[in-house]
Every structure is written in structure tokens, then in C-alpha cells.
Amino acid sequence: AQKITQTQPGMFVQEKEAVTLDCTYDTSDPSYGLFWYKQPSSGEMIFLIYQGSYDQQNATEGRYSLNFQKARKSANLVISASQLGDSAMYFCAMRGGGTSYGKLTFGQGTILTVHP
Amino acid sequence: DADVTQTPRNRITKTGKRIMLECSQTKGHDRMYWYRQDPGLGLRLIYYSFDVKDINKGEISDGYSVSRQAQAKFSLSLESAIPNQTALYFCATGAGGVHEKLFFGSGTQLSVL
Numbered sequence: 001a002q003k004i005t006q007t008q009p010g011m012f013v014q015e016k017e018a019v020t021l022d023c024t025y026d027t028s029d030p031s032y033g034l035f036w037y038k039q040p041s042s043g044e045m046i047f048l049i050y051q052g053s054y055d056q057q058n059a060t061e062g063r064y065s066l067n068f069q070k071a072r073k074s075a076n077l078v079i080s081a082s083q084l085g086d087s088a089m090y091f092c093a094m095r096g097g098g099t100s101y102g103k104l105t106f107g108q109g110t111i112l113t114v115h116p
Numbered sequence: 117d118a119d120v121t122q123t124p125r126n127r128i129t130k131t132g133k134r135i136m137l138e139c140s141q142t143k144g145h146d147r148m149y150w151y152r153q154d155p156g157l158g159l160r161l162i163y164y165s166f167d168v169k170d171i172n173k174g175e176i177s178d179g180y181s182v183s184r185q186a187q188a189k190f191s192l193s194l195e196s197a198i199p200n201q202t203a204l205y206f207c208a209t210g211a212g213g214v215h216e217k218l219f220f221g222s223g224t225q226l227s228v229l
Contacts, residue, residue: 009156033215045159045206045220052215091158095216103174104149104218106158 002027002096006107013082014115020067021077021110023092032096034075035104036066039089048090051075082114119143122207122221130229135194137224139207145219147212148190150174150182153204153223162205165190166212197228 003026013019025034036048051059051066059066067076075094079086092107120141129135139148146167151159151174161174163182171184179201181193194201204225208218 004158006158035217043204043223043225045208045218045223047217047219050215050217093159103161103164104216106151106160108156108158 004107010111029096035093037091120221137192141209145209147210149208151206
């Protein structure tokens with residue numbers, strides 16, 4: 001079985017500062033993918049970034065980067081230069097192989113609030 | 117037009133009623149998924165389908181059924197709705213593979229009174 005844990009129910013950050021959202025995972029699959037999604041107040045789910053378990057470098061997409069520490073089983077999202085529009089719910093998710101193949105498992109989510 | 121369309125966007129119903137949520141996609145993906153979102157629990161998988169003839173239960177399938185009418189259509193039914201099925205429901209599609217990125221519909225907010 002695979003499990004995703006987000007331990008921060010809510011986070012606050014000042015505009016233009018960087019913020020890290022934590023995510024830890026547990027899986028016995030050697031091959032897996034890690035994802036971050038953003039859910040603004042309007043409700044839609046927006047894909048942000050992907051990291052494969054065999055990727056040697058941390059993934060980056062614009063102001064988003066994924067701090068992947070395989071030995072610690074963590075996949076933290078770093079948002080640089082926060083903007084007011086970054087205020088949203090953020091979900092970490094994982095897809096593995098084996099018996100979990102094809103199923104994307106989500107964490108509980110972290111609500112990020114950006115203050116002006 | 118949206119790539120993944122869910123109807124209705126909002127629905128209020130009464131306990132014991134049968135409800136169908138519909139999902140259609142223009143992405144051409146074989147894989148389709150139904151999730152529900154509850155506060156503090158994230159998204160949980162209800163059912164998923166890898167093609168028209170392949171339907172699988174997710175972690176919380178009890179009380180739900182699905183139908184994959186075509187590659188582009190995947191509907192979710194609540195045969196006899198109960199209040200704890202009040203939630204935000206998402207349909208999603210994907211192309212497959214461990215790196216598969218899911219594309220989500222806008223969600224259906226269902227309230228069971």
C-alpha cells in the first residue's frame with residue numbers, strides 16, 4: 001500500500017517570500033511518481049509539478065520546485081517569490097507500480113495563505 | 117470548451133434518491149477516474165477504468181457504481197444516496213504510465229439531505 005502525508009494543515013507566507021510545503025510518502029514500489037496539484041478557491045485541480053523516482057535532478061517548473069529526498073521519502077514543494085494568487089489548497093500525490101499501479105493517492109492537503 | 121466536463125456542477129438531493137454524475141472528455145485518454153474530496157481527507161479514489169471493458173474499485177467504492185459507456189464517457193451513480201456521501205466529486209482522465217498526469221473536471225458538489 002502507498003501512503004502520502006502532509007502534516008501542515010495551513011501555512012502562511014508573506015508576499016514575495018519563499019515557502020516550503022511538506023510531503024512525505026511511503027511505498028514499497030521501486031518505481032513511482034510524485035505530483036503536486038493546486039486547488040484554488042474556485043475548486044478546480046491544477047497540475048503543478050512531477051518528479052519520477054529515478055529522476056536524478058529535482059523537478060522545477062517556473063516558480064515551483066520539488067525538493068526530492070528519496071532516502072527520507074520526502075517530496076516537498078518549494079514556491080519561490082510567493083504571489084497573492086498562490087493562496088490555495090495544495091495536494092501532494094503519488095502513483096506507484098505493482099498493486100498500486102494506475103492509482104493516484106493524495107495527501108490531506110495544505111492550505112496556503114499569502115499575505116500582502 | 118473544457119477537456120473534462122462534469123455534469124451537474126451542483127446537486128442537492130434527499131436521502132434514498134438515486135443520483136448519477138456524468139463525465140465526458142475530449143482528451144482521447146483511455147483512463148478515467150472518479151474521486152471524492154472531503155475536508156481534511158484529501159481526494160480518495162472511488163472507481164477507475166483503464167478502458168471501456170476494464171473497471172476497478174478504488175478505496176471507497178461501497179455505495180457507488182460506475183458505467184463506462186464509451187471511451188469518452190464515465191458516469192458515477194449513487195443508488196441510494198446517504199448524507200455522508202455529501203462531498204465534492206471529481207472526474208479525471210489520464211494517458212497512462214507511472215508519470216501519468218491527471219486532468220480533472222471542475223467537480224460536482226453533491227449535498228445529500
